[in-house]
Each structure stands twice: as structure tokens, then as C-alpha cells.
Amino acid sequence: MPTISDSAIVLKRLDFSETSQIVVLFTREHGKIRAICKGVKRGTKTRFAVGIDLLDVGRVVLSSRHERSSSLANLTEWKQLRSLTGLREKIFRLYAAEYAAEITAQLTEDWDPHAELFEALLNTLIDLSDASEPLRLTTRCQLALLRSIGSMPRFDSCVLCGRSEDLTFFSSLEGGLICRHCEPGQVEKREVSRATIAVVRGDASNAPFLGAFGVLNYHIAHLMGKEPLLASKLVSPEKRRVVD
Numbered sequence: 001m002p003t004i005s006d007s008a009i010v011l012k013r014l015d016f017s018e019t020s021q022i023v024v025l026f027t028r029e030h031g032k033i034r035a036i037c038k039g040v041k042r043g044t045k046t047r048f049a050v051g052i053d054l055l056d057v058g059r060v061v062l063s064s065r066h067e068r069s070s071s072l073a074n075l076t077e078w079k080q081l082r083s084l085t086g087l088r089e090k091i092f093r094l095y096a097a098e099y100a101a102e103i104t105a106q107l108t109e110d111w112d113p114h115a116e117l118f119e120a121l122l123n124t125l126i127d128l129s130d131a132s133e134p135l136r137l138t139t140r141c142q143l144a145l146l147r148s149i150g151s152m153p154r155f156d157s158c159v160l161c162g163r164s165e166d167l168t169f170f171s172s173l174e175g176g177l178i179c180r181h182c183e184p185g186q187v188e189k190r191e192v193s194r195a196t197i198a199v200v201r202g203d204a205s206n207a208p209f210l211g212a213f214g215v216l217n218y219h220i221a222h223l224m225g226k227e228p229l230l231a232s233k234l235v236s237p238e239k240r241r242v243v244d
């Protein structure tokens with residue numbers, strides 16, 4: 001049975017039985033791997049005296065029937081590398097981190113390595129753990145994910161006619177911005193402001209990030225086939241000021 005040793009971020013954690021957990025890990029060298037860890041929750045006789053938590057970052061040893069197997073890998077060792085306790089000090093940091101984990105879990109394939117995305121996600125979690133700008137960091141992470149999975153929309157010109165002025169809408173199906181001349185013929189679309197376009201292009205660092213988060217989330221929801229669960233928590237109207 002092949003054994004794998006890798007760095008990993010816990011994207012998802014489910015209690016499986018009294019003593020076991022199922023975790024979805026995002027590993028640096030092997031991509032997303034679903035694994036079972038037995039004997040997690042019971043006291044000191046086990047290897048995992050304290051359970052493995054969502055968003056933990058650690059060094060894992062996994063055994064799998066064979067690489068790329070669709071069955072669950074066995075998590076045989078876990079050593080925590082970083083303690084990102086700051087993530088849990090402010091609720092929006094946690095929401096932003098959970099959102100980043102959720103979209104990564106949804107939009108990457110099992111055993112499909114994305115080392116650069118691993119680094120981006122890790123840096124997002126580290127920065128979020130002492131940052132006051134969760135939405136800016138979330139936007140950065142959305143862009144890194146879209147780039148990494150090859151679904152980055154086109155933000156430089158109209159995807160339909162190539163015009164670079166009068167860009168007023170975004171279409172997920174068309175994969176980018178649409179100008180006001182082409183917009184009337186487009187059913188699936190969302191309005192975008194100039195400020196939002198500047199942020200998604202990386203041209204603005206101090207703009208409000210709500211619009212950029214919104215349009216990237218719209219595209220991500222389209223790719224996922226559903227709205228990310230955490231999205232509404234990051235943009236709830238009464239919290240908007242705090243988040244932004």
C-alpha cells in the first residue's frame with residue numbers, strides 16, 4: 001500500500017463514528033485527498049489525542065490503496081505545523097477562511113496537484129489570522145483559485161467584441177466582461193462597476209472589495225453549480241461595513 005507524506009490543510013471535517021473522522025485535505029504535492037482517521041477522538045491511547053480541526057495546517061502521512069484511488073485514504077500520522085488561532089478570534093476571519101476552504105474543496109479534483117494554489121491558500125489563512133481585511137484576502141484567494149483551475153475570466157476587454165471601453169457587465173457563461181453595446185443581447189449577466197473591474201484586474205489596492213468579491217463569487221457559484229454556503233455570511237448587509 002503506497003504511503004504518502006505531504007503538507008496539508010484541512011478543508012473539511014466530518015465526524016464519521018464515535019472514534020473516527022473523515023477529512024478532506026488539500027495537500028501541497030498531491031492535491032485534494034479524502035481520508036479517514038481512525039481513533040481520533042478518544043484519549044491518549046491513540047495517535048490523535050486531540051482531533052484534527054477544520055483549517056488546521058499539518059504534516060500528514062497517508063496510505064492509499066493506490067495513488068488516485070477514489071476510495072478513502074488512511075490518515076496514519078498528523079503533526080500540526082501551524083496553529084492559526086487568530087482565525088478564531090474574529091468571526092469574519094473565520095468565515096473568510098471557511099469560504100476559502102469551501103471553494104477550494106468544491107472546485108479542485110481529487111489527486112490533482114496545485115502546488116501554487118496550496119501556497120496561496122496557506123498564505124491566505126496565515127494572513128487572515130491577524131488581518132482586519134478578510135474580504136481583500138478572500139478576493140485574492142478567489143483569483144488564485146480561478147487562475148489555478150484555468151477558469152480565470154477575462155477582465156481586459158469585452159469577451160464578445162473585444163472592445164476595451166464601456167465595460168459594464170460580467171457574464172460567467174461567456175467568461176468575462178461585456179461592454180454596454182453587447183450587453184442587451186446577453187441573458188446571463190451581472191452589472192459591474194469600474195471600481196470592481198479595477199480590483200479584479202489588480203489595479204486598485206484600496207478600493208472597497210465587496211464588489212470584487214461579489215462578481216468573483218458569482219462566477220465561482222456558477223462553476224460550482226450552487227452558491228457557496230459561506231458567501232452570504234461574508235456579505236450580509238448589516239455586517240457589510242465591518243467586513244469591507
Ligand SMILES: [Zn+2]
Binds near residue numbers: 178179
Ligand atoms: Zn462588446
